Amino acid sequence: MRLSGIEITKNDSSYTIQCLLDDEVLYFKTSHIFLYEEQVSLFDAFVIAVIPVMIERQEMLYVDGAVDSFLFRQLNEQILPRLSKINDLQDVLQIQSLSDVIHQFDNQNRVTGVSCGVDSMATIKNLEEKKTQLDYLAFFDAGSHGSYGTKNSSINYEFRKKNALEFAKKLSYELIEVRTNAHKFLTGRFKSAHSFLNLSCAFATQGLINHYYYASAYAIGQSTQQSGDTSNYDHIILPFLESSYFKTSSTLGEINRLERIEFISDYALVQNHLDVCTNSVRAKSIGYQNCTDCEKCMRTAISLEVLGVLKNYNGVFDLDRYHKNVDDYTSSLLLKENTMHDAELLTLLKANNRITRNHYLIALKKKLKKSLKKFLKVFRK
Ligand SMILES: [Zn+2]
Known part of the structure; x- marks a missing residue:
């Protein structure tokens, strides 16, 4: 070149x-x-x-x-x-x-x-x-x-x-x-x-x-x-x-993602301007800086909730949408091979007793649904 x-x-x-x-x-x-x-x-x-x-x-x-x-x-x-x-x-x-x-x-x-x-x-x-x-x-x-x-x-x-x-x-x-x-x-x-x-x-x-x-x-x-x-x-x-x-x-070599979220969580300017969203097109269409649907939005919002400060972020996250999505998102963490950031979050949720029997049930249902789909696909061939 x-x-x-x-x-x-x-x-x-x-x-x-x-x-x-x-x-x-x-x-x-x-x-x-x-x-x-x-x-x-x-x-x-x-x-x-x-x-x-x-x-x-x-x-x-x-x-x-x-x-x-x-x-x-x-x-x-x-x-x-x-x-x-x-x-x-x-x-x-x-x-x-x-x-x-x-x-x-x-x-x-x-x-x-x-x-x-x-x-x-x-x-x-x-x-x-x-x-x-x-x-x-x-x-x-x-x-x-x-x-x-x-x-x-x-x-x-x-x-x-x-x-x-x-x-x-x-x-x-x-x-x-x-x-x-x-x-x-x-x-x-x-x-x-x-x-x-x-x-x-x-x-x-x-x-x-x-x-x-x-x-x-x-x-x-x-x-x-x-x-x-x-x-x-x-x-x-x-x-x-x-x-x-x-x-x-x-x-920031000394702190991981969750520690960083905690570090900035009480900073008023962050509460008004935080933007972690990977789908800003959707975020723009619902009138928030964060779509509150994508993985990065959910991972950050749930961390803020565990820290007890999510309510302060109601200007940048759609909290109704968050509450609608949170159980489904939490159960998805139990299903997949997690990234480093997801694994950190799962550890935090477990330590705070945030994983309930319901999350395991949703995860199990999802897993069964996926297996059934796979089986039917092979069977139809
Ligand atoms: Zn998003």
């Missing part, structure tokens, strides 16, 4: 930087940028965005241009060897560039993302408590809102951004907005690439962001170094993602 032909154009309220990945355009649209003599010369953001594509295609990357010297070394000596091992690749992936340069700027802007989900809210509160002053909040569109170019992803994006903008405004932060088409080059699932895609957006500001706090999904003890979901190894890989003008920190 080859990156070439970097360009910048100024639009009304944003900048577009783009280059070619082989013969297709790869771009970032950013509301904020740090320009040196009105030029863009560094391929750094593009290189980071392409890392998941390199892994998928098992190909080297050639850059017809400059990459930051420190980043170049970190990628080739630290990050790519680790990623090659995690993904069980025969050859260690490498990047080659025409030149590597050092860019050091005076600005020292600290930034974190604000999706308004549990991890980003907990990161903001955690940094506040540690007296780490942030300079901006950021909202990225790098694939987390749905498949590239679809109508639903654009509805999800606008609906979530409106909420994030209001939240940032209440905290008196300017919002940096960056969108990219980098995920259109991937065939695999977004979770196999999300850390690199999001961080490429932070690099796309060309040095306006200098320290990015990336909200990890898991605690350090839950890191597995398994391929498939970058959250498995964010704590291990991301501290190496550095350039001469940029540093990455992976946050």
Whole structure:
């Protein structure tokens, strides 16, 4: 694969930087940028965005241009060897560039993302408590809102951004907005690439962001170094993602998902803006920030109920819908092979005597229904 032909154009309220990945355009649209003599010369953001594509295609990357010297070394000596091992690749992936340069700027802007989900809210509160002053909040569109170019992803994006903008405004932060088409080059699932895609957006500001706090999904003890979901190894890989003008920190390594929910649960702004929903199209149609149907909505709402604070969240969750769904959702946890977050929740529910005989009965009925369906399908053949 080859990156070439970097360009910048100024639009009304944003900048577009783009280059070619082989013969297709790869771009970032950013509301904020740090320009040196009105030029863009560094391929750094593009290189980071392409890392998941390199892994998928098992190909080297050639850059017809400059990459930051420190980043170049970190990628080739630290990050790519680790990623090659995690993904069980025969050859260690490498990047080659025409030149590597050092860019050091005076600005020292600290930034974190604000999706308004549990991890980003907990990161903001955690940094506040540690007296780490942030300079901006950021909202990225790098694939987390749905498949590239679809109508639903654009509805999800606008609906979530409106909420994030209001939240940032209440905290008196300017919002940096960056969108990219980098995920259109991937065939695999977004979770196999999300850390690199999001961080490429932070690099796309060309040095306006200098320290990015990336909200990890898991605690350090839950890191597995398994391929498939970058959250498995964010704590291990991301501290190496550095350039001469940029540093990455992976946050919240000391607490798991449930502890994070508890940590933010009494924060008034969270009660008005929490957005964990994976189906914002449905959420928008019922007039709440969260659809209160999808797994992530139910998992978060039930945790808040066990903590005794769900009633404070009646502005963002549809509590009637929650009470209608809760027994069915709880019984589903008894049926399947649970994810790490589901397993944590099931342990919490058991510890609080929230699993009743009725839940086991519903689970059993569901299981029987499924088996019967399977049997009839085979029988009819
Ligand atoms: Zn939802």
